Amino acid sequence: MTGQTPLAVRMRPVSLDEVAGQAHLLKPGSPIVALADPSASKPGTVSVILWGPPGTGKTTLAQAIARSSGRRFVELSAITAGVKDVREVMKEALDQRDLYGQSTILFLDEIHRFTKAQQDALLPGVENGWVILIAATTENPSFSVISPLLSRSLLLTLKPLTDDDLGELIDRAVGDARGLGGAVRLAPEARTGLIQLASGDARRALTALDAAAGVAASEAGDGAGEGSADQDAPIEVAEEHVERAVDRALLRYDRQGDEHYDVISAFIKSIRGSDPDAAVHYLARMIEAGEDARFIARRLVVHAAEDIGLADPRALQIASAAADAVAFIGMPEGRIPLAEATIYLATAPKSPATIQAIDQAISDVRAGRMGPVPLHLRDAHYAGAKRLGHGKGYRYPHDSPLGVVKQQYLPDALAGRRYYEPRPLGGEREIGERLDKIRRIVEGG
Incomplete structure (x- = not known):
């Protein structure tokens, strides 16, 4: 039934017309189409780096280009190839060009696994046009590909198939x-x-x-026998x-449907409710369903600022670090920093004081409750500012031993208005005690 060769290999497209998805890269006149068209008045010669998740067609595109264009096709894997292999390919490509007028496409899979020295070996061939490099990577090329190679190649991003x-x-x-x-x-x-x-x-x-x-x-x-069906x-x-x-039940998860929103909602609410076990469960469901890891990371960053805030300032740092790690290492390894951030955020003290402060301030601004900036706070560094009274009466806080002085900072119309009200939880407990003392000095209480 299935044969010796895997179905995915047997069904690999032989031309760009058979490629499913990636319509944004296959429009008429696009670099990919130009590379594959031997009849074009100016056949494509630019090297490209294909960046995208596994199974989105990076190898397929490279092979379809080679078959359609009639160019010589050489494939290397960054897992097994070394500098010597690269140099041999470059020499052969130069010979083919000079002796037979035939150009070579070099497909390099998993280029992010190449060391700097190995990538440096590609530069002469790419720069001088000995080869047209088509490199594939699942990791962000900005981190995994050397700058000289990036600048000499066109970066094309592949999307997960719909x-x-x-x-x-x-x-x-x-x-x-x-x-x-x-x-x-x-x-x-x-x-x-x-x-x-x-x-x-x-x-x-x-x-x-x-x-x-x-x-x-x-x-x-097993069920066949006498009297069996046709x-x-x-x-x-x-x-x-x-x-x-x-070997697993089908996941009831639609990335564009209700389940998508239900699971991410349960994920965030479990973190907000300080239940790390439930949070990790919903994280696993999203990962296994193929949810975009960057989407999960963005929600963690938002949650750290919105629901934890200054109750634990490290929460935002850890969530941001997890987002950077996911972009840097990709999946499946990215599941580890995502889980670390999820558990940290779930067990951290919670406070919505930060989001409440900014939302209330925005509400006042939108309602027109602003008032002019007090004169003593206005910019006094330009000609004529002093004549207008700008900066007059301003008290420099560092002149005080405490670093705080009695002075009005809000406009007159909002004097005494409170936006930030820290809660007695985690780091905000200390902030609240310090802020009470600061406000008494600033307001002269």
Whole structure:
């Protein structure tokens, strides 16, 4: 049923026309299309770096370009290739160009695994046009690719495949002779389950389909006998076949539907409610469903400022560090800093005083409750400012041993207005005690 070669490999597009998704990169005249078009008046020659999650078509695009363009195609893996391998490819590419007039496409998978020295070895070939480099990476090239190589290449970002894209791939694999050739019939629930499990990853979708078809075929073979149904009839792949094939139940999670909002809501409310176990559970559900890790990280940063604030100032630092780590290392390793930040935020003291302060201040401004800036606080550094009274009477706080002086800072219309009211929790307990003393001095109380 599935053959020796994996279904994902057998179904790899042979031209750009078969590529599912990435429409933003495949518009007429785009760099990718120009590279693949041998009949173009000015065939593309620019090197590109393809950045995107696993299974979005980086290798597929590179091979489709090579097949369509008729160029010589060489593939290296950053896991196994060294500087010597790169230099040999460059020499061969130069020879091919000079002797036969044939250009070479060098596809380098996982370029982020190359050291600086290895990436430096690519520069002469890219700069002099000996090769057209198509490099693939799942990690942010700004951190993983050297600047000289970045500046000589075009950075193209691939997006996770949509559910429609995945559905198209699955349907094609079921019917295409390169795939399952119509030997199976996919139940609607199984098709939906495969799309959910794939989470934007074409390779994962086709691998799961291949395995599910194998499970269904095995069961059909076990049940075959005298009086059995037509042996040539397609075997039905049901939802339970998909579940058994991937060894886990289908996740009931739609990244564009209600479940998306329900789970992220439960995640944030569990952190706000100081329940790290529930928070980690919802984090796991989002990760397993293929939720964008950057989206999760952004919610953690917002929560740290909104619900914790100055009750624990480190919360925002840790959430921001987790967001940076996710951008730097990607997934699946990014799950670790996300979990660390989630647990820290869930166990941190909570206070909404910061968001309440800024929201109340904005409310006053929008309602027109402002008043002019007091004269003694106005800028006095330009010609004529003193004549207008700007800065007159301003008291410099550092002239006081306490670093605080009696002085009005709010406009007259808002004198005495309170926006920030720290709570007696965590770090805000100390802030509140200090602020009471400061306010008594500033206001002369």
